[in-house]
Amino acid sequence: MFQKETYIRRRQALKKKIKKGLILLPGNVEAPANYAANTYKFLQDSTFLYFFGLDIPGIVGLIDVEADTDCLYGDDFTIDQIIWTGPQPALRELGEKVGVIGNTYTLFELQSVILKAIKQGRKIHFLPPYRSHNKMQVKNLLGVSSRALENYVSVELIRAVVSLREIKEEEEIAEIEKACETGYRMHTTAMKLCRPGINEREIAGAIEGIALRKGWGLAFTSIVSEHGEILHNPHYTNRLKPGRLLLVDAGAATDRCYNSDFTRTMPVDGVFTQKQKDIYNIVLEANNNTFRLITPGVTYQSLHLEAAKVIATGLKELNLLKGSVDDIVQNGAYALFMPHGLGHQLGLDAHDMEDLGERYVGYNDKTERSSMFGLGSLRMGRELLPGHVLTVEPGIYFIPQLIQKWQKERINAAFINYDTVADYLDFGGIRLEDNALVLKKGCRMLGKKRIPITPDEVEETMRQEAEF
Ligand code: GLY
Ligand code: MN
Numbered sequence: 503m504f505q506k507e508t509y510i511r512r513r514q515a516l517k518k519k520i521k522k523g524l525i526l527l528p529g530n531v532e533a534p535a536n537y538a539a540n541t542y543k544f545l546q547d548s549t550f551l552y553f554f555g556l557d558i559p560g561i562v563g564l565i566d567v568e569a570d571t572d573c574l575y576g577d578d579f580t581i582d583q584i585i586w587t588g589p590q591p592a593l594r595e596l597g598e599k600v601g602v603i604g605n606t607y608t609l610f611e612l613q614s615v616i617l618k619a620i621k622q623g624r625k626i627h628f629l630p631p632y633r634s635h636n637k638m639q640v641k642n643l644l645g646v647s648s649r650a651l652e653n654y655v656s657v658e659l660i661r662a663v664v665s666l667r668e669i670k671e672e673e674e675i676a677e678i679e680k681a682c683e684t685g686y687r688m689h690t691t692a693m694k695l696c697r698p699g700i701n702e703r704e705i706a707g708a709i710e711g712i713a714l715r716k717g718w719g720l721a722f723t724s725i726v727s728e729h730g731e732i733l734h735n736p737h738y739t740n741r742l743k744p745g746r747l748l749l750v751d752a753g754a755a756t757d758r759c760y761n762s763d764f765t766r767t768m769p770v771d772g773v774f775t776q777k778q779k780d781i782y783n784i785v786l787e788a789n790n791n792t793f794r795l796i797t798p799g800v801t802y803q804s805l806h807l808e809a810a811k812v813i814a815t816g817l818k819e820l821n822l823l824k825g826s827v828d829d830i831v832q833n834g835a836y837a838l839f840m841p842h843g844l845g846h847q848l849g850l851d852a853h854d855m856e857d858l859g860e861r862y863v864g865y866n867d868k869t870e871r872s873s874m875f876g877l878g879s880l881r882m883g884r885e886l887l888p889g890h891v892l893t894v895e896p897g898i899y900f901i902p903q904l905i906q907k908w909q910k911e912r913i914n915a916a917f918i919n920y921d922t923v924a925d926y927l928d929f930g931g932i933r934l935e936d937n938a939l940v941l942k943k944g945c946r947m948l949g950k951k952r953i954p955i956t957p958d959e960v961e962e963t964m965r966q967e968a969e970f
């Protein structure tokens with residue numbers, strides 16, 4: 503955790519943004535994988551972690567705006583538990599580390615505080631719970647039905663939390679930089695291991711080991727696949743074949759749970775074919791061009807469309823698309839090849855604050871989410887502010903099922919050369935993802951060194967021996 507002043511300051515800032523009432527912030531609890539004693543690796547709720555810093559299951563934060571008090575509710579370990587867990591600090595001691603002094607109570611006491619507030623007609627602010635346990639907990643505390651729960655979610659609190667968490671502080675940026683350092687090691691190791699005959703799982707396991715050695719572990723389940731055209735492919739079942747491309751989308755989380763999120767794509771043989779390089783360089787230019795354009799005040803939606811223009815221009819030169827670039831982009835024809843968004847915010851979550859609702863995180867009154875195929879998948883569309891941390895992740899994919907559907911239904915038929923597309927059906931996919939910090943003017947790429955990205959750099963790295 504950070505120094506206690508960080509958490510005190512963050513809670514003070516939150517109280518300033520909420521007019522009145524109680525702010526209920528439940529942390530996560532252990533979740534059984536297949537039986538109670540075999541739990542998933544514990545991951546704290548990011549908003550609880552942001553305001554209360556304790557990476558420990560079973561604690562609830564409660565902030566009283568009018569009384570200006572910050573409280574923690576949780577049960578100290580019993581001797582029967584300590585036999586299994588070893589000595590554990592009392593909640594009172596934990597509270598002191600994050601600036602909650604003298605305001606720690608048992609979970610049992612929380613119910614009566616909430617009931618009293620309800621009787622007094624006070625507003626109880628809470629965020630949309632995304633885990634079953636937390637849904638039950640909030641529903642039981644407030645005495646509302648599961649169905650009604652979402653009606654009581656506090657949009658005022660969502661907006662306040664987003665406005666604080668989306669602007670990264672110096673110490674948060676330093677953490678993300680650390681996650682980027684680990685990401686560098688993970689991706690260069692993947693490049694060094696990649697060769698025909700190796701199993702995807704050997705590479706996935708090696709990079710997961712690096713993430714664990716350096717911090718909390720993986721930011722999310724890595725994608726390590728010679729089927730890069732399957733956008734979120736969590737399986738590592740293939741033995742890499744000559745002629746294929748390997749796509750690796752992976753990031754690390756630090757001990758304080760800040761994340762990186764990078765993607766690189768490499769030729770299994772260690773050398774790109776001209777056909778692969780032609781597509782690769784279009785994606786690389788879309789990535790580089792986005793970094794040239796990121797600056798406060800522009801919308802990320804407009805930068806998605808700029809990336810789409812780069813892709814449309816490149817694919818036109820390869821005779822895969824036809825017509826004017828503006829028409830291709832306006833009609834969404836490029837989305838056959840890039841059906842996802844240009845990026846998302848990054849921080850305590852890999853998709854930062856996605857649990858709070860993308861319409862509040864990635865969009866606002868000025869920028870609405872598009873309903874168009876492709877652009878509609880963009881998670882972050884709003885205007886950029888200094889302190890935003892974002893991913894930049896353009897890609898080009900040849901998804902046989904999607905191509906077949908569009909061809910059959912003549913979707914955007916005027917713009918697509920299906921005869922040429924037919925030569926690419928077994929190409930796979932390319933994505934190149936880096937992480938950006940928006941500055942007062944322009945942006946900065948996060949990470950001390952950029953992960954090798956030009957075809958020459960990738961090929962050179964692939965010639966090196968992996969060290970563990
Ligand atoms: N792996 C998910 C993403 O890059 O957004
Ligand atoms: Mn990614």
Ligand code: MN
Nearest residue numbers: 763893895935
């Ligand atoms: Mn990403």
